Amino acid sequence: MVERFELTQVEAHFSALGQNGFAPRQLLGLWLYASLIGLHQGTRLARALQTDCALRWLSGGHCISVAVLNRFRAQNAALFLAALEQTVRWAVEEGLVRTQELGIDSVRLRAHASRSQVRVHAQSLRRLKHLRALDVDALDASAR
Structure with missing residues (x-):
């Protein structure tokens, strides 16, 4: 081969x-x-x-x-x-x-990320909830 x-x-x-x-x-x-x-x-x-x-x-x-x-x-x-x-x-x-x-082997995906940056399902759900709660209209143009 x-x-x-x-x-x-x-x-x-x-x-x-x-x-x-x-x-x-x-x-x-x-x-x-x-x-x-x-x-x-x-x-x-x-x-x-x-x-x-x-x-x-x-x-x-x-x-x-x-x-x-x-x-x-x-x-x-x-x-x-x-x-x-x-x-x-x-x-x-x-x-x-x-x-x-x-x-997909997730070990390879996680290998180059710090532990704090690798999100598990629960962390992802919390992050999505936080993002949904943001008032996009209140953000300035650079933060959007």
């Missing part, structure tokens, strides 16, 4: 030596699989690489460091998200997943 992705730009920075020693396709495939099984943090993925046979196979038998995993994901965040979305599209096209079974 990873062979189907266009990675020419990412592979241009690849070197079999030193800091960029892991093939981008290998790292992308590893991150995609990890994400699909619920491993979304580099530390957990690196730890799982030591014991999980499937992950170890995808990594080519290597225990890839947390720094390498996190750096690849951070430097290629847009690629990773696009690849994850495309993977789901392919799974739907192949009949592996029914669209009725797809859902």
